[in-house]
Amino acid sequence: MQEKPLILISNDDGVDAKGINELIQALRSIGEIFVMAPDSPRSGASSAITSQIAISFSIVHQEEGLHIYKCSGTPTDCIKLALETIVPRTPDLVIGGINHGDNSAVNVHYSGTMGVVLEGCMKGIPSIGYSLCDHNPNADFSPTIPYVVHITKQTLKHGLPNGTCLNVNFPELPPYKGIKVCRQTIGRWEREWCHCLHPRSGEKLYWITGEFTNHEPQSIDTDKWALDNGFVAITPTQIDLTAYELMEQINNNWDLSF
Amino acid sequence: MQEKPLILISNDDGVDAKGINELIQALRSIGEIFVMAPDSPRSGASSAITSQIAISFSIVHQEEGLHIYKCSGTPTDCIKLALETIVPRTPDLVIGGINHGDNSAVNVHYSGTMGVVLEGCMKGIPSIGYSLCDHNPNADFSPTIPYVVHITKQTLKHGLPNGTCLNVNFPELPPYKGIKVCRQTIGRWEREWCHCLHPRSGEKLYWITGEFTNHEPQSIDTDKWALDNGFVAITPTQIDLTAYELMEQINNNWDLSF
Numbered sequence: 001m002q003e004k005p006l007i008l009i010s011n012d013d014g015v016d017a018k019g020i021n022e023l024i025q026a027l028r029s030i031g032e033i034f035v036m037a038p039d040s041p042r043s044g045a046s047s048a049i050t051s052q053i054a055i056s057f058s059i060v061h062q063e064e065g066l067h068i069y070k071c072s073g074t075p076t077d078c079i080k081l082a083l084e085t086i087v088p089r090t091p092d093l094v095i096g097g098i099n100h101g102d103n104s105a106v107n108v109h110y111s112g113t114m115g116v117v118l119e120g121c122m123k124g125i126p127s128i129g130y131s132l133c134d135h136n137p138n139a140d141f142s143p144t145i146p147y148v149v150h151i152t153k154q155t156l157k158h159g160l161p162n163g164t165c166l167n168v169n170f171p172e173l174p175p176y177k178g179i180k181v182c183r184q185t186i187g188r189w190e191r192e193w194c195h196c197l198h199p200r201s202g203e204k205l206y207w208i209t210g211e212f213t214n215h216e217p218q219s220i221d222t223d224k225w226a227l228d229n230g231f232v233a234i235t236p237t238q239i240d241l242t243a244y245e246l247m248e249q250i251n252n253n254w255d256l257s258f
Numbered sequence: 259m260q261e262k263p264l265i266l267i268s269n270d271d272g273v274d275a276k277g278i279n280e281l282i283q284a285l286r287s288i289g290e291i292f293v294m295a296p297d298s299p300r301s302g303a304s305s306a307i308t309s310q311i312a313i314s315f316s317i318v319h320q321e322e323g324l325h326i327y328k329c330s331g332t333p334t335d336c337i338k339l340a341l342e343t344i345v346p347r348t349p350d351l352v353i354g355g356i357n358h359g360d361n362s363a364v365n366v367h368y369s370g371t372m373g374v375v376l377e378g379c380m381k382g383i384p385s386i387g388y389s390l391c392d393h394n395p396n397a398d399f400s401p402t403i404p405y406v407v408h409i410t411k412q413t414l415k416h417g418l419p420n421g422t423c424l425n426v427n428f429p430e431l432p433p434y435k436g437i438k439v440c441r442q443t444i445g446r447w448e449r450e451w452c453h454c455l456h457p458r459s460g461e462k463l464y465w466i467t468g469e470f471t472n473h474e475p476q477s478i479d480t481d482k483w484a485l486d487n488g489f490v491a492i493t494p495t496q497i498d499l500t501a502y503e504l505m506e507q508i509n510n511n512w513d514l515s516f
Contacts (some may be wrong), residue, residue: 046304046334047367054454054463073464076304076368080450081464106380108499109305110334122364122446147516154512163444164501179514183500186421188380192338196312205312206331206339236504241366242441243422246494254412256437258405 004065005031005092005156008120010078011099012042012112015060015070019098022141023130024066026148030156031092032065036082038112039070043101044208045112047119048074057081075112079119092156094120097130098141098148104131104169104223104233105185105212114167114237121165121239126155128165133172133227143174147232151179167235171227180231185224187214262323263289263350263414266378268336269357270300270370273318273328277356280399281388282324284406288414289350290323294340296370297328301359302466303370305377306332315339333370337377350414352378355388356399356406362389362427362481362491363443363470372425372495379423379497384413386423391430391485401432405490409437425493429485438489443482445472 007027011020015037024033036057038045055073062068069086071078079094096116103111113129120127130148132139151168160166170176192210197203214224226233250256265285269278273295282291294315296303313331320326327344329336337352354374361369371387378385388406390397409426418424428434450468455461472482484491508514 041310044307044309046306046373048304048306048332048370049302049368049466051302051466052299054465056461056463074306077466080447080466084449084451106497109376109380109497110307112306115304118367122367124446150516154514158508158512161501161504161507164504167499179516181505181508181514183502183505184498186498188382189338191342193342203314205314207312208307208309208335208338234508236501236508237499238501238504239364239367239499240442240444241425241495241497241499243419243494243496244441246419246422246496247439247441249419250416250439250492250494254416255408256439258408258437 006087006089007031007033007093007095008082008087008091009033009035009095010037010075010116011097012038012045012075013100014038014041017100018137019100019141023095023098023148026145027152028065030152034082034087035068036071036078036086038075038078039072042075042112044110045074045115046110047076047115050074050077075116076119079116083123091125094125094127098144099131100137100139101135102131102133102169103129103167104227104235105187108167108184108237117165118239121163124162126160128152128155128168130168132170143176144170163240164236164238167237169223169227169233171230176232177230180226180233182223182226182233182235183221184235185214185222186216187212264345264347265289265291265351265353266340266345266349267291267293267353268295268333268374269355270296270303270333271358272296272299275358276395276397277358277399281353281356281406284403285410286323288410292340292345293326294329294336294344296333296336297330300333300370302368303332303373304368305334305373308332308335333374334377337374341381349383352383352385356402357389358395358397359393360389360391360427361387361425362485362493363445366425366442366495375423376497379421382420384418386410386413386426388426390428401434402428421498422494422496425495427481427485427491429488434490435488438484438491440481440484440491440493441479442493443472443480444474445470
């Protein structure tokens with residue numbers, strides 16, 4: 001009998017979030033599941049690692065084909081630690097999500113769920129992030145599930161080139177019109193802070209918020225356009241941040257003879 | 259009289275670190291300096307934002323041409339908050355550093371200093387990260403200073419294309435052989451955890467550590483090669499993570515007809 005694929009799952013909403021638990025159930029038919037997820041929400045954790053303090057993990061649940069652990073570190077810590085402790089061999093897939101909220105456009109940089117995925121990718125493992133454009137803790141993930149299963153199976157079948165991974169986002173509301181392969185939208189977060197006064201000290205406190213402005217709303221090859229128009233958006237993503245054209249420009253035009 | 263350039267500075271080692279204070283002194287001759295830096299070390303903060311709690315900031319020092327604030331948030335929070343509170347106009351430059359430690363290769367993903375730089379870039383401001391390959395809190399930054407001033411002036415003169423920024427790393431030891439424009443090295447962190455037992459509870463605690471394996475030590479166009487061979491490495495960096503070739507491969511080979 002062929003060995004079932006080993007799938008390592010994490011997220012940034014924490015081990016108790018609805019999204020990760022729906023993901024786990026959806027993928028049990030595909031593979032042996034190991035979960036190492038943060039013990040509480042870590043939204044916006046990006047690829048942060050815990051460098052100032054020590055972290056720990058413990059088992060939450062175990063049954064045939066399913067092993068769930070929680071960890072006191074960041075989403076990226078979860079993947080790094082799982083790979084050296086809980087998995088019996090290198091996973092066939094690393095999967096982040098299903099995130100409660102949109103990780104398209106520049107959100108990829110702030111997302112702890114995409115931190116999970118980039119970390120899997122940096123370890124040479126095909127990795128996918130799934131996100132639903134709905135922050136509600138009780139969001140309805142059921143329309144995403146057939147797509148999650150299909151895209152996961154396609155990834156197992158075709159693999160992903162070294163240094164690349166997938167950022168998959170689902171529109172807030174079904175029915176979905178299909179799947180579109182997209183590029184990262186150009187745009188900017190603005191008006192990012194609201195403030196209140198500390199009730200006793202009077203100190204001014206700032207909460208992050210913001211409005212995203214899409215700088216290219218007409219570009220039909222972007223992930224935001226796909227989501228705004230009812231398509232499931234697959235944004236192929238890479239860990240190489242080099243701006244190759246700028247290398248040439250600097251070599252040609254700058255004074256580097258120092 | 260022409261207005262002096264306005265330069266916004268932050269880091270991830272915290273407002274008291276030697277590196278940021280040497281950077282501030284080096285750049286005072288070039289521009290009006292605003293600093294918003296974390297109130298304590300945030301090494302490895304990546305592009306994390308503080309989403310679960312409110313943050314605050316306060317002034318540390320003010321004199322003609324220099325305004326230093328500290329903030330309870332992440333490096334990325336510092337830039338976002340500074341842009342909406344302390345600066346009188348949009349800065350001409352955002353600068354991160356000088357970091358105590360190497361931010362070349364995949365370290366760009368974990369670095370809070372590069373989080374600062376990517377954030378400035380996402381806000382449309384030419385942005386540069388400076389890092390010295392020496393973690394010592396008392397590292398000698400003096401050999402880097404003439405290069406920092408030169409590269410900063412070149413950036414003011416030539417600008418940077420939208421969506422791009424610079425990741426500049428200095429070898430641990432001078433004399434430097436010159437400046438090389440590089441791409442991000444391919445390689446991987448391994449053996450990333452050491453553990454100890456909690457002295458009272460006996461719980462197993464994990465500290466992050468690790469060894470970086472360079473997968474292409476012979477590639478002379480990479481940032482690790484430059485640093486290993488005594489050159490100052492400028493790695494032009496971008497915020498677009500799209501893997502364009504993979505878009506085509508998926509469109510051509512995958513079953514997306516769902």
